[in-house]
Amino acid sequence: SQQGEEDPQALSIQEGENATMNCSYKTSINNLQWYRQNSGRGLVHLILIRSNEREKHSGRLRVTLDTSKKSSSLLITASRAADTASYFCATDAWYGNKLVFGAGTILRVKS
Amino acid sequence: NAGVTQTPKFQVLKTGQSMTLQCAQDMNHNSMYWYRQDPGMGLRLIYYSASEGTTDKGEVPNGYNVSRLNKREFSLRLESAAPSQTSVYFCASSILADTQYFGPGTRLTVL
Numbered sequence: 001s002q003q004g005e006e007d008p009q010a011l012s013i014q015e016g017e018n019a020t021m022n023c024s025y026k027t028s029i030n031n032l033q034w035y036r037q038n039s040g041r042g043l044v045h046l047i048l049i050r051s052n053e054r055e056k057h058s059g060r061l062r063v064t065l066d067t068s069k070k071s072s073s074l075l076i077t078a079s080r081a082a083d084t085a086s087y088f089c090a091t092d093a094w095y096g097n098k099l100v101f102g103a104g105t106i107l108r109v110k111s
Numbered sequence: 112n113a114g115v116t117q118t119p120k121f122q123v124l125k126t127g128q129s130m131t132l133q134c135a136q137d138m139n140h141n142s143m144y145w146y147r148q149d150p151g152m153g154l155r156l157i158y159y160s161a162s163e164g165t166t167d168k169g170e171v172p173n174g175y176n177v178s179r180l181n182k183r184e185f186s187l188r189l190e191s192a193a194p195s196q197t198s199v200y201f202c203a204s205s206i207l208a209d210t211q212y213f214g215p216g217t218r219l220t221v222l
Contacts, residue, residue, distance in 0.1 A: 033210070042115075042201055042213035043154070088153060090211075098144075098169065099211060103153040 004032075004089040004102030012108045019076040021105040023089030024069075030092050032065055033099065034074050037086045046074075046087075081111040112137050115214035117202050123220045124192045132187040132217050134202030140212070142205045143185035144169075145177060147198040148216075154201065160185055192221045 007022045023032070031050045035043040049056045049065045049072065056063045062075040076083055086106050090099040115136045124130055136143065141162045146154040146169075156169030158177040166177050174196060176188045185204075189196060197220050203211040 031209070040216075042215050043203075043211075044213070045210045048210060098156060098159055100156070100170075101146075101154040103151060 004091050004100060006087070006089055006102045006105040008105060009103070010106040010108070012110065013079060015079060015081055015109055015111045017079055019079050019083070019107055019109070021074045021087050021107070023072045023074070023102055025072075025089075025091045026070065027091075029067075032063075032072050032092075033090045034061075034063060034072075035088045035090060035101075037088065037104070039085070043088065076107075079107075079109045081109050083107060084109045114138065115202055115204055115212050117200075117214035117217050119217060120215065121218045123222065124189075125222050126193060128192050128221075129188065129190050130192065130219075131189075132200055132202075132219075133184070134186065134214060135184045136202075136204040136212070137183065138204060138212065139182070140204035140206055141182070142207065143179065144203040144205075144211065145175070145185070145187045146201045146203065147171065147196075148201060149198050157187065157200075192219075194221045197221045 004023050004025045033048045034046045037043045047058045049063050060077045065072045086104045088101050088104045090101045118133045144159040145157040148154050155171050160166045160179040163182045178186045200217045202214040205211040
């Protein structure tokens with residue numbers, strides 16, 4: 001079973017708009033990560049937020065974490081066509097050096 | 112640095128055939144992982160190795176075996192391939208339960 005579940009499953013926006021993706025998880029975590037996957041490629045790490053952090057920024061990315069609701073959101077501001085990809089959240093299992101991935105959100109940015 | 116490399120990139124097998132997927136990393140990471148990715152399912156952990164000399168089952172280990180040959184290399188073996196093992200396989204490495212670095216993937220089709 002998957003720990004993280006992303007919402008929406010797919011998102012289509014115009015270039016320049018903001019994109020928001022959400023992730024919910026089930027058990028306590030130490031950290032939550034977001035990854036991007038371009039079509040046919042491996043995953044690339046975007047950002048990590050620890051359980052004692054509420055918000056984190058990296059360039060055009062903003063991640064929030066609400067541990068009371070067991071949820072996180074990824075905001076991509078001023079989106080570009082190159083942001084078209086699948087985005088996955090991943091949480092660390094409470095045991096071992098393992099991550100559990102959600103099913104992902106497919107983002108399409110139209111130019 | 113090459114990061115994480117995987118061979119082969121593509122493979123077609125007949126049911127019952129065996130093969131080994133190779134993975135190597137040059138980042139001196141302790142932990143290595145094998146995932147499979149199926150449409151709409153995100154990534155599911157097959158096996159992982161927290162450190163050289165240790166391996167553990169993940170979420171979907173049935174039908175697979177692994178070998179942590181040394182700190183750099185972690186191979187995945189299918190002893191008797193089945194159509195249900197048609198998937199894209201990703202290898203990843205990390206220092207701890209932190210950022211994971213992914214290889215480009217192996218697309219496997221079992222007929």
